[in-house]
Amino acid sequence: MNALGYVAEVSTVPIGEILRRYPLAVDYLANMRLAGVDETKTLPEILEDVDEDMLEEFGLDREEVIYHFCAFLEAFSRAKGSDEAISSVTILGGRDKTGRPEMVELTITPGEVVSIVGPTGSGKSRLLEDIECLAQRDTPTARQILINGSVPDADKRFATGGKLVAQLSQNMNFVMDLTVQEFLKMHAKSRMIPDPAAVVEKCFAVANSLAGEKFTLDTKVTQLSGGQSRSLMIADTALLSSSPIILIDELENAGIDRREAVKLLVGNEKIVLMSTHDPLLALRADKRIVIRNGGIAKVIETTAEEEETLHKIEAIDSVLLDIRNQLRGGGIVAKESIPEFQEK
Numbered sequence: 001m002n003a004l005g006y007v008a009e010v011s012t013v014p015i016g017e018i019l020r021r022y023p024l025a026v027d028y029l030a031n032m033r034l035a036g037v038d039e040t041k042t043l044p045e046i047l048e049d050v051d052e053d054m055l056e057e058f059g060l061d062r063e064e065v066i067y068h069f070c071a072f073l074e075a076f077s078r079a080k081g082s083d084e085a086i087s088s089v090t091i092l093g094g095r096d097k098t099g100r101p102e103m104v105e106l107t108i109t110p111g112e113v114v115s116i117v118g119p120t121g122s123g124k125s126r127l128l129e130d131i132e133c134l135a136q137r138d139t140p141t142a143r144q145i146l147i148n149g150s151v152p153d154a155d156k157r158f159a160t161g162g163k164l165v166a167q168l169s170q171n172m173n174f175v176m177d178l179t180v181q182e183f184l185k186m187h188a189k190s191r192m193i194p195d196p197a198a199v200v201e202k203c204f205a206v207a208n209s210l211a212g213e214k215f216t217l218d219t220k221v222t223q224l225s226g227g228q229s230r231s232l233m234i235a236d237t238a239l240l241s242s243s244p245i246i247l248i249d250e251l252e253n254a255g256i257d258r259r260e261a262v263k264l265l266v267g268n269e270k271i272v273l274m275s276t277h278d279p280l281l282a283l284r285a286d287k288r289i290v291i292r293n294g295g296i297a298k299v300i301e302t303t304a305e306e307e308e309t310l311h312k313i314e315a316i317d318s319v320l321l322d323i324r325n326q327l328r329g330g331g332i333v334a335k336e337s338i339p340e341f342q343e344k
C-alpha cells in the first residue's frame with residue numbers, strides 16, 4: 001500500500017486509535033509539535049485548530065501534513081518487514097504486451113538470487129512490481145504470484161504492518177524531516193531490536209562505506225543525494241528489515257559500490273530479485289530471467305563457464321571504475337591508464 005492508501009484511515013479514525021495501531025506515529029506528532037492533542041479527534045480535525053503560522057514553520061499546509069503523516073506511516077510499515085519465514089515464491093506466467101501467453105512457472109527459494117535482464121522498456125520493473133503487490137492476475141501482465149505454493153491471503157497482500165517484500169526502487173524519496181540517526185533509531189525501535197544504538201552505528205557505517213560522498217549521523221535524510229539515500233536504504237534493508245523477499249531495481253544507477261551492496265543483501269537467506277543492465281550483477285545471480293516485450297522469454301541458470309568469466313569482467317569493470325573516479329575527481333584520463341583491448 002502506498003502513502004495515499006493511508007489517507008482514508010487517517011482522515012476517519014481518531015488519532016488515539018491511530019497511535020495504538022502505529023505506535024511510532026507518536027514520534028511524528030512530537031516532531032510536528034502535536035504531542036498531547038485530543039485523542040478523540042482525527043488528524044484533519046486536530047489540524048483545523050492548529051495555527052497556520054506554526055504549520056508554515058514546517059513549510060507545509062494542512063493537506064500536506066496529512067499526506068506527510070501518511071507517507072511516514074507507509075515508510076515505517078514498509079521498512080518494518082515481516083518476521084515470517086517463507087519457503088518459496090512462485091511466478092506463474094500471464095501474457096506479454098501483445099497478449100501472447102507466458103509459458104512460465106518459476107519457483108525461487110531463500111538464498112537464491114535472480115537477475116532480470118532485457119531491453120529498456122521491456123518490462124523488468126513491471127515484473128518486480130508484480131511480485132511487490134503479490135499480483136493475482138489483476139495487473140497488466142495477468143501474472144500470479146504464489147507464496148509457499150499457495151495464493152497469499154488478502155491480509156498479506158495489503159498488509160500495513162510487517163511486509164513480505166522490501167523494495168529498493170530507483171527513486172527513494174524521503175518525506176520526513178529526520179536526521180539519519182533519528183531515521184535509523186526509529187526503525188530499530190519499531191523492530192524492537194535489543195541493542196538499537198549498536199545497530200544504528202553498524203547501519204550508518206555500512207551505508208557510508210557504500211556511498212561515494214560521506215554523510216554524517218546528523219545529516220537530514222531529505223538532504224541525502226540519490227546515491228547516499230540508496231546506500232542508507234540498502235544498509236537498512238540488509239541489517240534492519242526482516243522482509244524475506246528483496247526486490248532491487250537497477251542498483252547500477254545508484255552510483256554506489258554495487259558489488260558490496262549485493263554481497264550485503266544476499267548474505268541473509270533471503271530471496272533476492274534484481275533488475276539490471278549491468279553484466280556483473282546479471283552474472284552474479286544464480287539465475288536470470290530474460291524479459292522481452294513484457295513477457296518472460298527465458299529463464300537461464302548461470303553456467304560454470306559464465307561464472308569463470310566473472311573475474312575477467314570484474315577486471316574490465318575496475319578499469320572503468322578507476323576512469324570514473326578520475327573523472328569525478330576532476331582528473332584527466334591518461335592513455336596509459338587504459339589497457340590494450342583488441343579493436344573491433
Ligand SMILES: Nc1ncnc2c1ncn2[C@@H]1O[C@H](COP(=O)(O)OP(=O)(O)OP(=O)(O)O)[C@@H](O)[C@H]1O
Pocket residue numbers: 095096097098118119120121122123124125126127140141275293294295
Ligand atoms: N506484459 C505486459 N503487458 C502490458 N504492459 C506491460 C507488460 N510488461 C510491461 N508493461 C508495461 O511496459 C512499460 C515498460 O515496462 P518497465 O518500466 O517495467 O520496463 P523496464 O524493462 O523496467 O525498463 P527500463 O530498463 O527502462 O527501466 C510499463 O508501462 C509497464 O507497465
